[in-house]
Amino acid sequence: MSIRLRLTLWYSALLTAVIALFGVVVWGVLALTLVSQIDQTLNKTAVQVLRVSAVVPINDLSIITLPQLELFEADGRDIEVLTADGVLNVASQNLGNFDRPLDSSSLNQKSATIRDVSVGGAHLRVLTQPITTNGKLLGYLQVAASLRDVDQAESVLVLVLVAVGALSVIASAGLISLTAGRALRPLDMVTEAALNITRADDLSQRVPFVGSHTDEMGRLVTAFNATLERLERLFNSQRRFLADVSHELRTPLTAIRGNVDLLRRMNPLPDNRESLDAIQIEVERMARLVGDLLMLAQAESGNLPLARSVVELDTLLLDVYRQARVLAGDKVAVVIGEEDQARASGDRDKLKQVLLNLVSNGIKYTPAGGRITLGLACVNGWARFTVADTGVGIPPEDLPHVFERFYRVDKSRTRAAGNGTAPGGAGLGLSIARWIAQAHGGRLEVSSRLGAGSVFSLWLPLLATRPVSKPAPVPARPE
CATH class of the missing domain: 3.30.450.20 (PAS domain)
Known part of the structure; x- marks a missing residue:
């Protein structure tokens, strides 16, 4: 209200x-x-x-x-x-x-x-x-x-009083609503500006205000605009730095990609064409690596922004499910298992990024005809997302290291899943996913059996108490 x-x-x-x-x-x-x-x-x-x-x-x-x-x-x-x-x-x-x-x-x-x-x-x-x-x-x-x-x-008087009173209340309610709307207009403008900034990622916007800057609303708008100005300066400095770093790292990659394209147009010999294909694959992998490194650097320095809001987790699960079906195509089936209603405070886009990363890994390492099951359950004040696949699984010796930077399970797992045609990742996706989970006060866990598939679990603290679907002990937080 x-x-x-x-x-x-x-x-x-x-x-x-x-x-x-x-x-x-x-x-x-x-x-x-x-x-x-x-x-x-x-x-x-x-x-x-x-x-x-x-x-x-x-x-x-x-x-x-x-x-x-x-x-x-x-x-x-x-x-x-x-x-x-x-x-x-x-x-x-x-x-x-x-x-x-x-x-x-x-x-x-x-x-x-x-x-x-x-x-x-x-x-x-x-x-x-x-x-x-x-x-x-x-x-x-x-x-x-x-x-x-x-x-x-007395009866006539009561009727007159009721009629006059009702009309007076209705007229007064309209006048009060109009007056309150005008008085609270600066709050609406602040909210609108904040939403526009969130949607457009544009900190150059300011809240227009006509009135006294010494009253409560005037001071609020002035403080909000001052905050926006300071944030704009900070973000511009950060963006310039990231742009410079990105340019320095990506320019050589762009040059290499251009040279590869040029050599392709020169009708190289078959052996040379294979070399160019290998170079192209590595260039694309390095480009993704640069992007992941920049995000990870922001995360570890605490500068990766989280647009926190109330997130309806069950709605998020449905969004991920729809996108996962597109990613999976005809290779594997994507289904929804348990689905509870839950809410959490967090960055919806970042949480979606984590889930899609887990789904992408599941699709990559699940043979054709397999299945990926998405789920959401409320357990003792926590929301638990699960992404379970019927893929090749993870060897027990690799499980403790899957969230480490640049760590990759041996290539036999990749070949078994992708038939040797899919390029391997840089080993940063799960590291970034775990950081996003921890930034939300949660954790990312995995259980797997070799040859039977893996289950990744994203735990998030619930924003409000919800009915518990299946009581179970909450696993300990990873150190």
Whole structure:
């Protein structure tokens, strides 16, 4: 999730909470105001009824004389007069045949109470006022008013608040997203510049910035551009040095190659043609050797760059598999065995170079009709690439030395694999592959049986915990 999206969601959630709180307050104030007005009306009606009522004592009895309740029905109020026992004495006509207390729960209270009740599906606000004389309870007066208008007003208010709040949140989210996007634009430019540099290998690019160079974004862009400038100077110096060395080493090879081509066009004798072919093979081998030497020199001096990123190893395996099938052609079959999902931090191209080097060796030293199996497994926090072939194998005495520079297994292995036609390598490929593995915090190992094939294993530390497919002890790191 991007920072822009997180900021938008965070501020939108905050705004939603504020609007919701505001809506609750407005709803509460409105409800309280409307109910207070109804309560005032109920109290006023009760006072008016009791004011025009009279209590006439007859012996030990007290008789209540009431006004005509119909006088108070014009305002839509319901009135009941109950005995001290809660029995209906008289009620306004708009109550019809209703002969129960409007609010039986408030009877037996010593003081006036006002409550919301539901009577026959109607939402009412009921005032219950005890009627007393000389401290003696004579009965109860209940005055009720409908809350239908209040409920409707509250419903309309809720709908309005929800609609206005939703529109406000949506509009604010768009404005916040736009503002955050403009504020974070320098970060996008830094990211874009870094990606362009990675893709094009061009350190001359700079991040354009229009604004204050004293704020956080300005300082970030300034520091990034300064870093790019310094890196550009360093890489240019290194490239000039490597170009000079490469020129000095390759110029004689180019001259030799040109002379060989010239001699070929002179229609040499068969014996001379064989000599020219041998020279051509050696020139090509030396050219590859020069390239490998330059890479190895960079690696050992710590100047070989690693473009580290999160590498999906299972995707890398599929890429290597597709390219390996092209390299193998019809000579050997290339298949995928175990394939787990795994991630590691590293240089994807360098890791691919290691795997393709191992595949190339397998193709070279596997007889026609053989098979190369690629695999990827997660073992105790490590990712294990395997390249297994059914080739001629490596003699036990040669196994400890296969990763040494310029070390080559005896030529019988090459002849058996390539039928004597493939030129041997310079003995640097596995050395470079092992350095790349170690630079990633991993290791490169090999197991082999003569005549049965070899298995090369590239171990890399996993970036994140993954399910272990086949628990197995991790071999010790090579010294």
